[in-house]
Amino acid sequence: MAAVTIDLTLYCENARLLAEFWKTALGYVDEIPASRYGTAEESFARLDLPTGGADDDGALLCDPEGIGPRLSIFRVPGRGTADNRLHIDVRVPGEGSAADRWERIRVEAARLVRAGGTILEAFDDHILMADPEGNEFRVTAAPA
Template identity: 65%
Template sequence: MAARIDLTFDCTDARLLAEFWKTALGYIDEPPPAPFRTREEWLAQFDPPEDDSADDGAWLCDPDGVGPRLSILKVPERKTAKNRLHLDIRVPGHGSPDERWARIRAESERLMRAGGKVLEEFDRHHILMADPEGNEFCVGAASSEAPVSGACPSGGHAPRVIA
């Protein structure tokens, strides 16, 4: 059985980043673990410093239970370098390259309205963006090919030729 993963974002404003990723992915706030009724109750068990607050973190989940859980945690330092890992948001649907590109552009525009920023477009293949805290992610089309049973679907970026 494969291990499940969570993804954690460090940030300076957990609420802002949580709202962005809820919009981007269709995620919801994850309820606190049982037997706790609130995140404040859950956090209190760790005897945090007085200046820690439940607002210093956010925990999101896929309402369908398919995608990884997201933890968004406030840290004192700002992001200073390019991410070594990033998310790819795959826009569903089939059609011609022009139709797929139109859907990718529409999704990037929706995410810009939510606080994202376009960093670069790559030959009508995908768009590199950043969330409100500068974490890079890409928006591209979902693979039009059905995955082979037992195999991971390929979703890699097109190779770039550097002259």
């Protein structure tokens, strides 16, 4: 049996804002809709999103190398802060000492602050951050 694949989904109030942030954070790109859907709008229509027709109702992002999971971002009016049941770990690559890994984590967190993220708290091995809508994620080093 082959391994299963996963997609990650974020619910938000502004899908375009979060899509731009997560493309910057992860190096992802906009996913081209499957060939059976000619446009992104046709692709989104199959997902039963809330009505309203806004251009920022959703975004589908993917790893350009095809390795990481797809990230779906959908606008859900009235989303509460308690809805963040999943978080993303942004793992910076590279080897070296604990000090080297911490420096890479710190540099990546600073880059994500410039992209619109917020540092919430620093721990021994990761930095807890929030994206522009308050969804928490961690910046940490890839396993050695």
